[in-house]
Amino acid sequence: MNTADGHHRSDLGRRVATRRRQLGLSREDVAARAGSTPGYIAYVEERLPAPGIEFLVRLANALETTVQDLTGLTAGSPQGEGPAGNRPRPEALDEKECWALLDDHGVGRVAVEAADGLDVFPVNYQILDGKVLFTTTSTSALALAAAAGAEIAFEEDHLDEAFRQGWSVLLVGPVRTVSDPVEAQALRDAAHSQPWAGDGRDTAVLLSPHRVTGRRILVPGAPGTADGSDGREP
Template sequence: MTSAARHQMSDLGRRIEARRTRLGLSREDVAARAGSTPGYIELLEEQLPSPGIEFLVRLANALETTVQDLTGYTADLAPGKAHAGHHAGMVGIDETECWALLDDHGVGRVAVTGSDGPEIYPVNYQVVGREVLFMTAEDTPLARAAVTGAAIAFEEDRVDDAFSQGWSVLLAGPVRKVSDPATAQTLRAAAYSTPWAGEGRDTVVVLSPRRVTGRRVLVQGAPGTSSGPRPRP
């Protein structure tokens, strides 16, 4: 799709495409799940702004999400509004799976110690090997921490409100500023996206985690769980 065509996509089309891509599904896959055709899925993503509610329900099920999420109804709501699930429990996530959950890139949160104490804020991140790349402004707490090699924490999570379960991954370790211009430019070019917050964030910071841990909350009988022993409370 050209950049001009992408600009004309509806909000619904963008959400359908983003969700489909995140699940690793083709249009053919989604069409088979929703009882439709690949051409109609393409039409929804690129042109048609408002299908009927019956098909929206089928499409949401095919994309393992909700009509509210697809239509943007919950976009400004904090996650985790549902009650706790029945027979819920928490299990640890090993380091290999933690990296797999982080995937290649995304948006997470960094925790640093600023002049007024601890500060937490969202950042775009890029996984490079077993390190995490951030791009930030020169005068941010994260950039200042990188100059001194201070330790920070980085967290990423997902919440499944429909089943009151989800996961969280935490990385902790020192950060460093990439001062060599050629290396910094190579890392910037490797990033999937520039920071969502806009221009002026050219300082490249790399986290080398010394600790990688994760936790997953599971609800018996929910997607992703088995009928075996319950997770430990």
């Protein structure tokens, strides 16, 4: 644990740091956007600040999000409740882009044919050499599917609520249980995070996708579009 993590004492600080990393911004970048200083951005991320609403608005704009999202007021709300963006443009993603968006690890969803029908649930995942690692309980629907060599679907998405755009990636392929204990332990050791659901999930399952597809919805003027690199009006 580094010093910054040790000093994290507020949900606001965690959300600011997470959003900044999602955008690939340094503290200097955020400070320049928000009319602040890198030292104060560090203070917001690492300590227990009580910034005024004016600064929170500037900070939310700098991080291309909302004050409600930064302060956690929308944490328990379903995503995507707002209206569609102005002139949304869908586009297909190639396989290379899909893997880049999945990045190294995160939380997605799997769809598995269970004993009583189709089951969909969230999972932590780790990307390893073109495969997807999950760790689960030995009696879970995912583990049973892997033991049978069944095919599953895995999906991750991201929504940018502020600009009504986002992306979705879908992987389809067979899963297998890693039965060799040495290989399974090596895979678990390579994972960056433990399952959020807690202990007892020590069965390693690998997805080898034969289909990798995705799509993105872009809104003109929003970040990531040719006419909106920073999402701000000229």
